[in-house]
Amino acid sequence: MGRDALLKEIPHPLSTMSTKNSPPSIFTLVWDFFASVKLALMTLCIISLASVIGTIIPQNEALSWYAKRFGPQIARFLDLFHLTDMFGSFWFKALLGLLSTNLIICSLDRFPGIWKQIRADNLAVPVKRLISMKRNASWTTSLPPIKAVEELTLRLPGNGWKTASRETENGTLLFSQKGAWTRLGVFVVHASILIILIGAIIGSILGFKGSVSIVEGQSIEKIQPFGAAAFINLGFKVRCDAFNIEFYQNGMPKEYRSHLTIFEHDREILQKSITVNNPLTYKGITFYQSSYEGYKDFIVTLTDKDNGRKKTFSVPFQKQTEWQEEEVRFGVINVEAEREQVTRIKIWFTDQDGSPSVFWMDAGSQVAVDREGKHYLLSAKQMYSTGLQVAKDPGVWWVYSGCILMLLGLFTTFFMSHRKIWIFVCEKNSKTSIYMAGSANKNKSGFDGIFSNLADNLRNIKKITSK
C-alpha cells in the first residue's frame, strides 16, 4: 500500500520503524492496509456503485413481485445476494463497517503526525531553512537589533496570532502563528461520520419503527414494528378522537389532522392534534400523521336537549341504528361525495311519535331535530381511520450532533488554515539584517497576499524611525 503525500512529509514512527529495519510484521501490514487512503477511495467507490444498484432495483418488495417483473431466475438471484433489501443486507453493512474501520485506523495513523505539527517547536527551525522557504523576504535596517525586534513584535498581527521569540547564538528568532488547531478539522469530519453511524446503530438496537391505523373513537396500546412478528407494548394508550381532512379549492389536499389523546392507566394525560410535519411525542415515542382511510360507516352523535343525554354511534351505511334509552331509531340513507369524501349526508330519524324526519345535512355539521315534544341535536360525519407512523429513535441526537460536527469540521478543514510567520533578526557587517519567512497549509495564494502585505508593512519600520 502506498503511503500518501501527507505522511511523506512527516514520517510516522511506526512506518519508519517498519521500513528501515526488519521485514514488516503482520500487525504493521494489517495496520497499513486499513490506514491507506486508497482503501477508503475503493470502499467509497464500491458503496457508491452498490447504492446505484439499490436505486435501480426497487427495494423491499415481495419475492413474487420480483419474479413477476424480472422472471423467477433473476428473482432468485436477487434474493440470494440480498439485492431486494440491499441497504439492510449483511454485505452492505459490512461495507459500511469496512469504511468505519478504515476511517478509525486512518485517523489514528495520522493523528500523532498532525499533533506533532500542532505542538511543534517552531522556534527550533534553523535559519537556513527559513531562507529556503518559498515565501520569504529580507531587508536591512539602521536600527540596532534589540530595537528592531521590539518594533517588529509590536507590528506583528494581533487577532488570534500568537507570537513567541527566542535568542540564538546569531540573533533573535520571532515566530507567530494562527489556527494551528484547524489541522484537527479533518479529524472532526471523520469523527462526525462515525458519530452518525453510532447514532444509526443505537436507533436500530434501542428504537423501533412501525405504523398503526386507529379508527376514530378507538385506541391502541400496542405497535407491531416493521419486519417483526411480536408487538411492542407502548405502556400507554393512544386514542384517535377525530380525523379531519381539508382541501384547497382546486382539490389538492391541504391538511390531514388527527386529534389524539394519550391515556395512562385510563387517566387522560395529554391531548394534541397532529398534522404532517407536526407530530406528537410522548415518553420518547413519536406519532406522525402518515395516511388515512375513509369508511362507508358514519359517526353520529345524538343529544337529547331536554335531559342532556348524549351518545355517539358508529353507523353503517343504510342500516338502521337504535338508541334504546330514548327509543330513537335513525340511519344514513344517502350521501353526496366529492373526491371520495362524503360532503352531505341524508338522515332518516324517528322516535315513538309522528312520522320519520328525513333531511340532508352537511357532513361534520350539527343540526337540530325537532320532534313532537322532543328536541334533539344530531351531528354526523363520515368515519375515518388515521394512519400513524410510530417511531422511537434514541440515536437521533447522536445523528444530529454528528451532522453539526460535520458542518463545523468541513468549514474548518476547507476555509481555515494554519499560518506561520518567522522573522530572524541579526547583526551583519554592523547593519541589522531581517529575514522573514512564512507558510500556510492551505489557501496558499490567500496567504501570499497577507504575507507580502505584512512584509511591506514591516519594511516601513526603518522609514518611520529614521525620520
Add this chain to the structure above:
Amino acid sequence: MNSSQLLGITTFTYLFSTLLYVAMFVFKVKRMGKFATGFTAIALLIQTLGLGLRWYESYQMGIGHAPLTNMYESVVFFAWTIIAIYLAIEWKFRIRIIGAFAVPFAFLAMAYASLSTDMTKNISPLVPALQSNWLIAHVITCFIGYAAFTVAAGLGVMYLVKETSSSKRTSDDKTLLGSLPTLPQIEDITHKTMIFGFIWLTAGIITGAVWANSAWGTYWSWDPKETWSLITWFIYAITLHARYTRGWGGKRVAWLAIIGFFSVIFTYYGVNFILSGLHSYGSN
C-alpha cells in the same frame, strides 16, 4: 407586469448574456467583458424581481409560500443560483471568461423551464408534506450545492479545452485558447468551487434528513433521492480525497467535476422522472 413575464424575459436575458460572454471569448474583445458582466447582473436582478413577484402573487392567491415548491420553480431557482455563484466567482477571481462556460447552464435551465411541457408553471398550494419551515432551508442549501457543482463542471470543460492548447501555462491574447486562464488557475478555481458546493450539498442532505425525521420519523430511508444525493456526495468526497492525498489534479479532476455534475443532474432531475420515491412533488 407579472412574474411569468419577468421570468420569461429572464430566459432571453441569459441567452444574451451567454452570447456576450462567448463573443468576448471568441472575438477577444476585452471591452465587451464589462458589458457582459453588467448585463448579467441586470438579468439576475430581473430574475430576482420575478421570483419575488411570484412569491408575492402566491400571497395574493391566499396560499403564500416561497417559490421553491415544484419542478418549474426549482429549475428557475437553479438558474438564479448558477448566475449568483458565477458572478461571485467572477468578482472574487477577476476572470470574466468563465462566464462563457457557466452562464450557458443558466440559460439552458431557463429555456427548459419556459419551454418544457412536462411541468406546470402554475403557482399551486402546498400539500401537507411540504408545509414545513425546513422546506426553504432544504431547497436553498441543495441548490447552492447543485449550482456550484454546475459551475465547477463548466470550469472542468474549460480546463479540458485549455488542455488541448499549446499555451497551457500562460494566458495571453495571441490565440483563442491562449486567452483562457492558465491550467493551474482553472484547476484552483474548480477545486474551490467544488469545496463550496460540497459543504452546501452536505448541509442540503442534513436539512433533508432533519425534515424527513420531523415529517415521517425517519431521517434516512434509502429512498432513491436520498441515495443518489449520497452517491453525489461520495463522488465529490472521492475527488477531494484523491486530490489531497494522492495528488490527483488536472485532467482527472476536470473529468470528475463533469462526472459529478451528471450525478447532480440525475439526483435532481433523473430520480424524479426515472425512479420513484418520496420526492414525487418534483415531477409535476
